[in-house]
Amino acid sequence: MGHVVAGAVFRDGRVLLAQRTRPPELAGRWELPGGKIEPGESAEQALARELREELGIEVRGADRFGPPVQLGSDLVMCAYRVDLVSGEPRPLDHAALRWVDAKELEQMDLVEADRAWLPALRDMLAG
Numbered sequence: 001m002g003h004v005v006a007g008a009v010f011r012d013g014r015v016l017l018a019q020r021t022r023p024p025e026l027a028g029r030w031e032l033p034g035g036k037i038e039p040g041e042s043a044e045q046a047l048a049r050e051l052r053e054e055l056g057i058e059v060r061g062a063d064r065f066g067p068p069v070q071l072g073s074d075l076v077m078c079a080y081r082v083d084l085v086s087g088e089p090r091p092l093d094h095a096a097l098r099w100v101d102a103k104e105l106e107q108m109d110l111v112e113a114d115r116a117w118l119p120a121l122r123d124m125l126a127g
């Protein structure tokens, strides 16, 4: 079973979403940025690597929230709240980035899997 990590970065009552470029069926839809854990990595290390590669930022921590999501038969994905340590996010691997508040989150065309985290994200944006 492979593991995918997805990171939620919060700032000023908003969470950072990224717009996918691939595969074609997911292109244009929005997600929490992340990717697969590589052998020997912890979830926190994978998040730090993926967000460095994709956004050019340094993050730390990995505070899991919401339910795990099964992706097909051999991948499971979990969401983590991470702390932004340095850098300003840039879309190095995405079509665009957007900081959304609780209200804007409802309007975003999220990839299906990430919708499982909407209730938890709403709570964190409200609180």
Ligand code: DCM
Residues within 6 Å of the ligand: 004, 005, 006, 031, 032, 033, 034, 035, 036, 071, 077, 111, 113, 114
């Ligand atoms: N994925 C997802 N939601 C995310 C991140 C990833 O549904 N927030 C899925 C898309 C792919 C798999 O995880 O099926 C691997 O992600 P990637 O293609 O970004 O490496």
